Amino acid sequence: MSVSRRSLLGIAGAGAVAGGVGYLAAERQTVPGGVDAPVPFHGRHQAGIVTPAQDRMHFVSLDVTTTKRSELVDLLREWTIAAQRMTEGQEAAPGGAVGGGPYAPPKDTGEALGLPASGLTLTCGLGGSLFDDRFGLADRKPAALADLPAFPKDKLDPARSGGDLCIQACANDPQVAVHAIRNLIRIGFGAVSVRWSQLGFGRTSSTTRGQATPRNLFGFKDGTNNPKAEDVALLDQQVWVNDGSWMTGGSYLVARRIRMHIEIWDRTSLDEQEAIIGRSKGEGAPLGAVAEFDPLDFSSDAIALDAHVRLAHSTQLGGVKILRRGYNFVDGSDGVGHLDAGLFFIGFQRDPHAQFVPMQMALATKDRMFEYIQHTGSALFAIPPGVRPGGYWADTLLD
């Protein structure tokens, strides 16, 4: 018996649109076609960067275990085909969960059967370690992919850092994101192995003007001044690589697992919390202003010199900005009475050493918020440009 995700979705089609309207009215999402609809896979840039931020994420970092370049290329080709299928709401391969006959393992693991595309995007990246001597890529390594420096107060866990490859899955249904990552891992069996993996449950930045600004686990709106998909010239300047290299049309992803000591934060006065952030908690307005999107007045002393919004603001950093697209997380408890909670920061930029590094250095040395947070994981990945029909992830590098 053959069941495809697509065939099961016939009835749900009309409802999906109505569901989207509901979410729109609730100001959670602005997704053409609704939260269940597919996001186009092909394009000049990979999806999952300026795509309206979905509500859930599964991020995986992988080490390549094969040493054969041809097997790496085969994997990226196979991944690309499966990724496109899954973003369309189909199973990972034709036949899927029940194809291949009774004596073969299913070609899809099955847990997303009956679920719609759910806005799934899959974004693939390459870590600096991929450019060692295994695959003949050493002379193609971009300068921007050089290791991040050590930052003050870092407490990085190597088991939550680095990796040869990454895949960021974002979707409006976590089961769809998890299904996609799991099937790509399955396809990569024998060529890659999981290095670390992170689930996120609440996006912490909006990436389009229609999205309401979400809140992080400090309870504050996050990403009010994030560059938006509509800011085309700004994105060209800050996010997209355009140097004529194989990375043209791509970007660089910095991931930081930021543990928040929420129990300590929760015992801090409102006044102190707002002073540390530089915005009001309820409205999210800059201190000294009234509304969320009011400009930040750094000539006034309402916003302290060491307030987070001042230190991280582009005017204080020579004009650089980062497209943030992070997620809240709770990874159980820490074994000593607290939730293991925080922010999985994801930032996209055209040069992390000119953008993330100076920002993070300013924060790590001056930001009082660092009394309440700790960076426990770190990774940097080159995100190759989008895939053309018939192409595959990173083909501009590997072909």
Add this chain to the structure above:
Amino acid sequence: MSVSRRSLLGIAGAGAVAGGVGYLAAERQTVPGGVDAPVPFHGRHQAGIVTPAQDRMHFVSLDVTTTKRSELVDLLREWTIAAQRMTEGQEAAPGGAVGGGPYAPPKDTGEALGLPASGLTLTCGLGGSLFDDRFGLADRKPAALADLPAFPKDKLDPARSGGDLCIQACANDPQVAVHAIRNLIRIGFGAVSVRWSQLGFGRTSSTTRGQATPRNLFGFKDGTNNPKAEDVALLDQQVWVNDGSWMTGGSYLVARRIRMHIEIWDRTSLDEQEAIIGRSKGEGAPLGAVAEFDPLDFSSDAIALDAHVRLAHSTQLGGVKILRRGYNFVDGSDGVGHLDAGLFFIGFQRDPHAQFVPMQMALATKDRMFEYIQHTGSALFAIPPGVRPGGYWADTLLD
């Protein structure tokens, strides 16, 4: 400036209903008023048991650190008030995230500001260890709350097992579930500390006839024959305590963290997978039958003697059933190349020693599925009856 979750929700009200319609059409949920609507807090039974299973869960187990019974009672009173408020879509306390004045910590952590009730239910339970000599409860301990026996193949982590108290938060938005648990922990500061905590992202059982049967991470439909909210007589027989004690109207919750070795499962043939489960993967029909809800014919040899559905079926266990209400999870990776994924089993019953224990003993000794799973956490909690207006969690025990 004062912002309440309720005031922010005025605009979203109409949209919430439309959103519900969308989800209904997509057959994901059957929630009166839609996935954003509140679930009544008061009642004969606690909500979160036969409530239509929401899609997301945050479960926390806590140890009581105070030794004063009066402080335990105060905590349960304060929790109940905050819990009722949050299930109505309000902040944890009046004034909330910005109340209490600038020099006090906020009375709500703020990250759910602007989010609707999202079907939140909060279900409180008492572990056997609460009935030691600290609070004078030893002679009120129900026989049903005796420790579960050790089962063959258990590999329990004490740091993921047991606890004096539990709170199960279920909602259709994980940020709402996490917010509720976090605020209850915050309220309990000085009286309780987190023992363990588990997030779940995809319900694995339907609890009402209107809900489509979801899939677990083996890719199979799970909970087809689960007792449903509509089966009132069956629930009275199997789920609700009715012995005249303080537990009358309550139930017992067994939680088991079941790690699934999904990578090994994914390399197993479809034939083998279906034989182990006893159902087809696509449709979820009993082997030898056609449709999901067809009866299981144990006189035929289509369903193997050691198939999971046979071993776990009430006809094989003297007629006992368990109301299952578990969730899928992925907790990052295991450090040796795999996802740390599985099923957080939650089962409700009137007597775990007559229901869960014989079922689990049959499975742990005979079920071939145990080649692919491992029980890594375990807990048993008494779930007191529902709260009357003005009452508090466990007041039938503590008053």
